[in-house]
Amino acid sequence: KNQVEQSPQSLIILEGKNCTLQCNYTVSPFSNLRWYKQDTGRGPVSLTIMTFSENTKSNGRYTATLDADTKQSSLHITASQLSDSASYICVVSVLYGNKLVFGAGTILRVKS
């Protein structure tokens, strides 16, 4: 069964600190892995997309890693800001058919 699991479920950090969110998946056949940021009451916004051959990809203060052998990914946020407070969703795309498998998300709260 195709599944994406994220941890932790929620996280509270102080402004300026770094944090790392985890994602494990069992999706086959694998096409790519995406990280999205979803603000409350808004649609998801893409942060990174990584294919099988990519180990790391950055987008500003966001850096995603992918280990296709262990089927794990992480999203590292550097120097967090209050505006980083959101739900971060790990999504794995199934090869063929444009089907996406969503994780439940990690709710991040950055406080001052």
Add this chain to the structure above:
Amino acid sequence: GAVVSQHPSWVICKSGTSVKIECRSLDFQATTMFWYRQFPKQSLMLMATSNEGSKATYEQGVEKDKFLINHASLTLSTLTVTSAHPEDSSFYICSAITLQTGMEQYFGPGTRLTVT
């Protein structure tokens, strides 16, 4: 970048009535659009996939007669919730892809539906 809009952003309707939600790709032609539903503190659940000019493909457990999808053009898809019930209250999100966007699936801002 590719922009997807939804209208309305929120709607309140009475039980038994129908409500239509529009999803538009503003600056590209979407070959495929997707409709998702998201309950509080849960992730997105795919409801159906629609291609322009053809019938939508519904996920298992989604009633096609209740959730009517019309993909009339390459820039517009509509979701009509018929005979709405309070349990249909949810956040509905559409997304769109096109050959030009490759792997990228662009999401709309969502529509909050509350059925009273």
